[in-house]
Amino acid sequence: MSSETNNLTPGEQIKEILKELYPFKKKELINSFLMDIDNALMAEGKYLEITYESNINYFLRRLISTAQYIFRKYNPKSHPSDKYIQEIRKFLTNSTRIPERKVGKILVLLLECIRESKREPSDTLRKNLLQEADNQGKGCYICGSNLDFSSKNNENSAIIEHVWPRAMGGDSEPRNLRVSCKRCSEIKENYIDACDFHYEKICLVNHDKSKEAFSKEFNWVYRIAVVTKSRYRCIVCGKEPAYEGVMEFCRQEDDDSWHFLNIGLYCSKHSQE
Ligand SMILES: [Zn+2]
Numbered sequence: 001m002s003s004e005t006n007n008l009t010p011g012e013q014i015k016e017i018l019k020e021l022y023p024f025k026k027k028e029l030i031n032s033f034l035m036d037i038d039n040a041l042m043a044e045g046k047y048l049e050i051t052y053e054s055n056i057n058y059f060l061r062r063l064i065s066t067a068q069y070i071f072r073k074y075n076p077k078s079h080p081s082d083k084y085i086q087e088i089r090k091f092l093t094n095s096t097r098i099p100e101r102k103v104g105k106i107l108v109l110l111l112e113c114i115r116e117s118k119r120e121p122s123d124t125l126r127k128n129l130l131q132e133a134d135n136q137g138k139g140c141y142i143c144g145s146n147l148d149f150s151s152k153n154n155e156n157s158a159i160i161e162h163v164w165p166r167a168m169g170g171d172s173e174p175r176n177l178r179v180s181c182k183r184c185s186e187i188k189e190n191y192i193d194a195c196d197f198h199y200e201k202i203c204l205v206n207h208d209k210s211k212e213a214f215s216k217e218f219n220w221v222y223r224i225a226v227v228t229k230s231r232y233r234c235i236v237c238g239k240e241p242a243y244e245g246v247m248e249f250c251r252q253e254d255d256d257s258w259h260f261l262n263i264g265l266y267c268s269k270h271s272q273e
């Protein structure tokens with residue numbers, strides 16, 4: 001395994017394999033309904049890309065959820081210890097058409113996903129990350145709000161968050177851990193990445209009426225979706241909410257409406273422009 005893939009969580013590695021097996025071939029989409037819709041919306045390929053990513057996520061979710069189900073069904077506590085492994089292999093071979101040459105690798109990664117879903121970051125690592133964030137005065141890496149490091153049960157209590165969710169093959173290595181508020185972590189649930197949220201629902205219509213109507217419609221899960229799409233930073237300069245505090249949501253094209261493809265995260269300087 002190359003050191004490059006080692007930097008990815010097991011879930012991300014399966015996603016990479018799926019993208020390699022089922023690549024995004026824009027040319028082959030000519031005359032497809034997806035291309036027609038992309039054209040009609042003048043999305044310049046962005047709609048095609050998000051649809052593609054979201055379908056790969058669906059595939060990934062199906063694989064991981066099924067592997068987890070088989071693990072529970074043939075739990076090694078009550079079955080021969082490698083029974084579930086055989087059963088997951090059987091599922092990949094008989095119930096999918098994934099090419100045989102990739103089955104072994106995907107199987108190994110699915111077993112890692114099962115292992116990682118039960119592994120918490122160590123107490124020391126957790127403590128160190130929280131201490132470091134507290135010392136640096138960091139805010140939530142998603143919403144930028146001030147964190148409460150002394151309690152565990154408030155909306156803004158600081159907690160250790162898995163960027164790539166544990167339930168979807170995210171490991172507990174430092175590169176996959178950030179400090180977030182409890183609220184963001186709970187609402188983010190096990191969304192894999194930006195293309196995994198219900199992006200099609202994010203079409204805001206009330207923004208002209210009043211600020212209150214807008215913020216009501218632009219609920220927390222939508223915010224997290226847009227922050228995730230913006231890779232947790234200002235899309236112009238790269239400043240991060242963890243250091244900048246609460247940031248602004250703006251349209252990329254002012255004469256276009258408020259929909260997922262057109263909303264981004266901006267720092268205070270770039271939201272003015
Ligand atoms: Zn937050």
Ligand SMILES: [Zn+2]
Nearest residue numbers: 234237267270
């Ligand atoms: Zn900026």
